[in-house]
Amino acid sequence: MTTAAHRRSRMGIRDVAAAAGVSITTVSDALNGKGRLPDATRRHVREVADRLGYRPSAAARTLRTGKSGLIGLTVTTYGDEPFTFTEFAYFAEMARAATSAALARGYALVILPATSRHDVWSNVALDGTVVIDPSDHDPVVTELVRQGLPVVSDGRPAGTLPVTAWVDNDHEAAVLDLLDHLAAAGARRIGLLTGTTTDTYTRLSTQAYLHWCNRVGQDPVYEAYPAHDPCAGAVAADRLLARPDRPDAVYGLFDPNGTDLLAAARRYGLRVPDDLLLVCCSESTVYATTEPPITTLSLKPRRIGTAVVQLLIDAIEGIGHDHPDGITMPTQLITRASSRGRRHCDA
Amino acid sequence: MTTAAHRRSRMGIRDVAAAAGVSITTVSDALNGKGRLPDATRRHVREVADRLGYRPSAAARTLRTGKSGLIGLTVTTYGDEPFTFTEFAYFAEMARAATSAALARGYALVILPATSRHDVWSNVALDGTVVIDPSDHDPVVTELVRQGLPVVSDGRPAGTLPVTAWVDNDHEAAVLDLLDHLAAAGARRIGLLTGTTTDTYTRLSTQAYLHWCNRVGQDPVYEAYPAHDPCAGAVAADRLLARPDRPDAVYGLFDPNGTDLLAAARRYGLRVPDDLLLVCCSESTVYATTEPPITTLSLKPRRIGTAVVQLLIDAIEGIGHDHPDGITMPTQLITRASSRGRRHCDA
DNA sequence: ATGAAAGCGCTAACAG
DNA sequence: CTGTTAGCGCTTTCAT
Numbered sequence: 001m002t003t004a005a006h007r008r009s010r011m012g013i014r015d016v017a018a019a020a021g022v023s024i025t026t027v028s029d030a031l032n033g034k035g036r037l038p039d040a041t042r043r044h045v046r047e048v049a050d051r052l053g054y055r056p057s058a059a060a061r062t063l064r065t066g067k068s069g070l071i072g073l074t075v076t077t078y079g080d081e082p083f084t085f086t087e088f089a090y091f092a093e094m095a096r097a098a099t100s101a102a103l104a105r106g107y108a109l110v111i112l113p114a115t116s117r118h119d120v121w122s123n124v125a126l127d128g129t130v131v132i133d134p135s136d137h138d139p140v141v142t143e144l145v146r147q148g149l150p151v152v153s154d155g156r157p158a159g160t161l162p163v164t165a166w167v168d169n170d171h172e173a174a175v176l177d178l179l180d181h182l183a184a185a186g187a188r189r190i191g192l193l194t195g196t197t198t199d200t201y202t203r204l205s206t207q208a209y210l211h212w213c214n215r216v217g218q219d220p221v222y223e224a225y226p227a228h229d230p231c232a233g234a235v236a237a238d239r240l241l242a243r244p245d246r247p248d249a250v251y252g253l254f255d256p257n258g259t260d261l262l263a264a265a266r267r268y269g270l271r272v273p274d275d276l277l278l279v280c281c282s283e284s285t286v287y288a289t290t291e292p293p294i295t296t297l298s299l300k301p302r303r304i305g306t307a308v309v310q311l312l313i314d315a316i317e318g319i320g321h322d323h324p325d326g327i328t329m330p331t332q333l334i335t336r337a338s339s340r341g342r343r344h345c346d347a
Numbered sequence: 348m349t350t351a352a353h354r355r356s357r358m359g360i361r362d363v364a365a366a367a368g369v370s371i372t373t374v375s376d377a378l379n380g381k382g383r384l385p386d387a388t389r390r391h392v393r394e395v396a397d398r399l400g401y402r403p404s405a406a407a408r409t410l411r412t413g414k415s416g417l418i419g420l421t422v423t424t425y426g427d428e429p430f431t432f433t434e435f436a437y438f439a440e441m442a443r444a445a446t447s448a449a450l451a452r453g454y455a456l457v458i459l460p461a462t463s464r465h466d467v468w469s470n471v472a473l474d475g476t477v478v479i480d481p482s483d484h485d486p487v488v489t490e491l492v493r494q495g496l497p498v499v500s501d502g503r504p505a506g507t508l509p510v511t512a513w514v515d516n517d518h519e520a521a522v523l524d525l526l527d528h529l530a531a532a533g534a535r536r537i538g539l540l541t542g543t544t545t546d547t548y549t550r551l552s553t554q555a556y557l558h559w560c561n562r563v564g565q566d567p568v569y570e571a572y573p574a575h576d577p578c579a580g581a582v583a584a585d586r587l588l589a590r591p592d593r594p595d596a597v598y599g600l601f602d603p604n605g606t607d608l609l610a611a612a613r614r615y616g617l618r619v620p621d622d623l624l625l626v627c628c629s630e631s632t633v634y635a636t637t638e639p640p641i642t643t644l645s646l647k648p649r650r651i652g653t654a655v656v657q658l659l660i661d662a663i664e665g666i667g668h669d670h671p672d673g674i675t676m677p678t679q680l681i682t683r684a685s686s687r688g689r690r691h692c693d694a
Numbered sequence: 695a696t697g698a699a700a701g702c703g704c705t706a707a708c709a710g
Numbered sequence: 711c712t713g714t715t716a717g718c719g720c721t722t723t724c725a726t
Contacts, residue, residue, distance in 0.1 A: 010495075012703060023713045028705060037711070055494060058472040059409040060703035063718050068406065069470045070457070092439050099458050108471050109458045110417070111446050123416045124455050125405040147402060148357075230632060259636040266638060285577060286633050289606040291613060359719060370697045375721060384695065407719035410702050 011054045020048040031056065062125055071102055071312060072112045072129035074140060089255055089283040090301045091132070094154065097305030098130060105313050114140050128316045130154065130308050133199050134161055150315035152308050156200050156326060164315050166326040167307045169299050171201060174331040175208035175251070178279055178297055181333060182249045185341035187277050189218060191240050191247030193257050195227035202227070205253055205281075221247045227254050237264040241276075249277035249339075258287050258294040258338075278338040293336035303329050358401045367395040378403065409472055418449055418659060419459045419476035421487060436602055436630040437648045438479070441501065444652030445477060452660050461487050475663045477501065477655050480546050481508055497662035499655050503547050503673060511662050513673040514654045516646050518548060521678040522555035522598070525626055525644055528680060529596045532688035534624050536565060538587050538594030540604050542574035549574070552600055552628075568594045574601050584611040588623075596624035596686075605634050605641045605685075625685040640683035650676050 017024040022045060029037055030045035062068040073095065099109050110124055114131075121140070128150040134141050136158045144151050150164040157163045182190050192209045195202040206222070213220045221243065225236035237260040240250060250261055258280035262272065270276045272292055279295045280287070287294040307329060314321060364371040369392060376384055377392035409415045420442065446456050457471055461478075468487070475497040481488050483505045491498050497511040504510045529537050539556045542549040553569075560567045568590065572583035584607040587597060597608055605627035609619065617623045619639055626642045627634070634641040654676060661668060 010703095013705095014703085024704080025706085025713060026711095029712090032705085041711085053493065055469045057410070057703050058470050059406060059413075059415065060718090061470075061705075062406040062472070063404070063410045063720085064703080064705045066406075066718075069467070073458075088436065088439050092435050095458070099460065103460060103467060106467060106470070108467055111420075111442070111456045111458065113446065113450060120416070120450060120453060120455055122402045123405050123408075123453070125409070146400065234636070256632065259633050263636040263638075284633070285603070286606050286631070289581070289610040291610075291638060361719085371720080372697060372722085373695090376696090379721085388695085404719050407702090408721075410704085411719080411721045413702080 010057075011052050013054070013056065016045070016049045016052055016054045019052060020045050067316075068125040068127055069107050070110050070124065070126050071107050071309070071316075072124070072126045072144075073098065073109045074112050074114050074129055074131045074134075076114055076133055076135075090299060093283050094132075094301035094305040097302040098309045099305075101306040101309040102313070105309075107309075107313060114138070128152070128164075128312045130312055131163070133201065134158070134163070135199070137161065150312055152312040152315065154304055154308050158198075158200055164325070165311045165321075167304050167311065168200075168326065168328060169304070169331045170328045171204040171331075172208040172211075174297060174299075174333075175205050176212055178251060178333055179209065179212045181335070182251070182277050182279065182339060183216070185249075185273070185277055185339050187247075187249030189221060189245070189247045189249070191243075191250040192220070192222035193233070193236055193240055193250060193252040193254070193261065193280075194222055194224045195253060196224045197227055202253060209251070219245070221245055230256055233257060234260045234263065237261045238267065241265060241268050241270065248275065250279075252278075252280035255280070255282040255284055258282060258296065259290065262290060262294065272338050273340055277341075279333075287334075287336065292338050295336045295339035296334045298332045298334055300329060300332060357404075358399050360401070360403065363392070363396045363399055363401045366399060367392045414663075415472040415474055416454050417457050417471065417473050418454050418656070419471070419473045419491075420445065420456045421459050421461050421476055421478045421481075423461055423480055423482075437646060440630050441479075441648035441652040444649040445656045446652075448653040448656040449660070452656075454656075454660060461485070475499070475511075475659045477659055478510070480548065481505070481510070482546070484508065497659055499659040499662065501651055501655050505545075505547055511672070512658045512668075514651050514658065515547075515673065515675060516651070516678045517675045518551040518678075519555040519558075521644060521646075521680075522552050523559055525598060525680055526556065526559045528682070529598070529624050529626065529686060530563070532596075532620070532624055532686050534594075534596030536568060536592070536594045536596070538597040539567070539569035540580075540583055540587060540597060540599040540601070540608065540627075541569055541571045542600060543571045544574055549600060556598070566592070568592055577603055580604060581607045581610065584608045585614065588612060588615050588617065595622070597626075599625075599627035602627070602629040602631060605629060605643065606637065609637060609641065619685050620687055624688075626680075634683065639685050642683045642686035643681050645679045645681055647676060647679055 013024045013027050017027045026037060027045050030042040031049060102109050126149060129144050131141055131151055131153045133155040134153050134157055138161060141151055141161055141163060145162050153163045153166040156166055156168045179190055194206045210220055223236040223240040225232040233254060233256050237257060241264045252258060252261055261278055265272055265276050272278050281297040283298055283301055287296050307327060360371045360374050364374045373384060374392050377389040378396060449456050473496060476491050478488055478498055478500045480502040481500050481504055485508060488498055488508055488510060492509050500510045500513040503513055503515045526537055541553045557567055570583040570587040572579040580601060580603050584604060588611045599605060599608055608625055612619055612623050619625050628644040630645055630648055634643050654674060
């Protein structure tokens, strides 16, 4: 009666125990590498389990141990679709690094759009969650924290959002640095292509631009558009170059801005970099082969993804940290022809 | 003693039952919408559960019901990282659509690189799996099928891989159509930029090209390179245009080929489309704003992602199908300036 | 219309 | 060194 697995659905731990002539505890210990049994027993049990094609039930283990090995990856949504269009390359890189990092520590990632119906959220047993760019009073984060789950955000949490930790770039420093770079290349009036959204990235970057303008005594010249709409970006780029106070250098905050600005420049007969210096924030490699190649600011999403996951898993496993709660990662300016000053002439 | 939840970790179903003055069965039924209790009871229980902030345990439910609501999304890997570089845009779009579709039916996606350590695979309770471009005798697929899980692949399975169903484009038709398009635009000798890998997409596309050449009596002109290496693509593009039998039109099978070919054309002083017609297979929008804009073949990854998930969930839920086991989705040729013939002159 | 009780398959105390 | 036992928190018969 103990091994009633007559013709039951799947091979269970009891079947293995029976076949190996040991107790289920021994099977469990042998398979989980608990150090209390002699190698002979362990090998034997493992072999039997293998032969039987036994796979432990993840559900049962999760229920018993309270750990699922699952990490949520919450992505912002605009409209119905998960992920925003303009963040493709960034998101893909970040998610890829996060997936690797999680995997290396035995966890897997579950993609969960922030707007998910609530029942989907509670239908999956999560050990913790990575949140990308949470909004000010993000209900998802609040709920997760209430459940006692660790939450680490990619991007400083706005307001008083109670995340466990966060990872972000030093956006102010990056923008200031980049503007200095453009000025050094001969820019006299630098324009900005920015977003109408209020996320931290857009806000901090724009603020940094305004500070810089203020510091060097330049009038700000910028156009803002809804960043999730790719068409709006092309229009805004055009608008920026059509202004009477047309800038002689432009920084675009979003990935597609480079090609949009290049196209707009062509329409107005502006040569890059001779008449117009160009930089945009992007992770895309297309800018290495445009004509001319365009200087980009990389946010290094791989590092961010890795760091976020490490922080989260550390929190899950109760590993303490010296960092207070947020860490800042460097950005990288990849200088190409579009921002080389008039006196430079190398490719 | 029945409601021993003195100061226990989380609100359980028993706590709700106690607080509502009913049995746990009633709570379960009320929350899951079983139709056997009067509305009054149901409302009352729901309200109490809400007030207590009760969240059912996904792990327990999964153990009991055998369904986790989790679908694996297996991505091919080159090297250590999940996803291949050249497939970014395709993968991102496809994954996004798959995520939406799954969500709409109450499922979530788990990202699982095909090379995962085995223990990660068996640590997560999956109801089924989507596999992207499985290789010939993919061990992961074999194992999953052995476990009795439904597996649907994006891309025809090579060999005799026993997937439950598959979704794919009609690559042969797409390539033939595209080559006809180029010929109609005035191409006399069409070249191909292809891959050295043996996946179905590359194989079928290349075959179709060879067939077409054979049919129209053109000598094949192609260069193959390892598609996962972005640098190799640029080199191969250059090689193709450097040949003595230089083609006057080129089709590139991989996403970055368009910019690479454009750059190579510039190096050789070839004007596009006047001296060289260009088409590449890509989901990227950058080709709408390059100079000139480049014609692309879209594989419509959204549709594929959606279809794959629908098929999988249907299989999970035991919904029968008329389709035998594979379905073919159309592609779309997005015609732009790079492939407009000499006699056309609109933008 | 509701409740009691039996597990789902595993891990972790606790005995031997 | 190994086995017995008690649950993890639900859903689901079956009984009332």
